[in-house]
Amino acid sequence: MTFPSGGRVPEPYGQSSGANLADILERVLDKGLVIAGDIRINLLDIELLTIKLRLIVASVDKAKEMGIDWWETDPALSSRAHRDELARENAELRAHLAELERGRGQEDPSLERGRVSEEPS
Template identity: 85%
Template sequence: MTMPSRLPEPYGQGSGANLADILERVLDKGIVIAGDIRINLLDIELLTIKLRLIVASVDKAKEMGIDWWEDDPALSSGARRKELARENAELRERLAQLEPAREQEEAP
């Protein structure tokens, strides 16, 4: 006579979904985790932290209108090039404004 085991079946056996399936579903649909932390002392609010976590694939995030990484120079080479081009244009403009003043100072 065999006794049923009290240990759960290992992943990949039985009818349970494996980790890859779960991850695929989460990335395909997306998941939002939100929470607030408040620290009060004698009814005086000292600190409030709002936490928002979105886990989704890049395609799903773009569908939801989330694409902040495309404009972040630290994460996107295209955004970095745009920032450098803007900075270069500003410096050229400042230089063009300073050149006539310098020429007037040097004129006898």
Template identity: 85%
Template sequence: MSAGLGAGSGGADLADILERVLDKGVVIAGDIRVNLLDIELLTIKLRLVVASVDKAKEMGIDWWESDPALSSGARRGELGAENARLRARVAELEQRQEETR
């Protein structure tokens, strides 16, 4: 009978711990780089954030918003900038073509 009570309180303890972690936030970050003769062979970036999104932003952690691999908004911004550059280049080439005629 006490085993049943212990299991129930363990779940409550785990829920309390998870709530505290999400409220306070835990961040683990690290980079691993492998270079050979000043040539970068491998880069591994590790980022682990265990927090609510609001808490992470409050702590100043919002790198996922500007990372094109993680944020559709960042991809749109990046693609929009690339699109503008390409349109300018096409206009420049068309103008040169008109001048040579």
């Protein structure tokens, strides 16, 4: 919209920022952004609490390039990691069961005889 004097009406706040925000977000996700800070609470020069904050904003591809891929091995976030965790637990249980069964075969022979005599003929 133009005025008779040739001036332009400025765009309402926020309408042109959509494209700019998308560009900024694309750049941040492409390059990555790290925000770091520490919060310390002291009382009479005695440190009571320290909180270290680290925030990384990046695309999944960029995070993988940086060597950050913890979500792939977290069973709560990855079905493959959950299956791997279950398979590992299953293998551990089977190994423990086999160990128990081997130990059972090496029991005192008198105990084995006692168990056999208790069974009905």
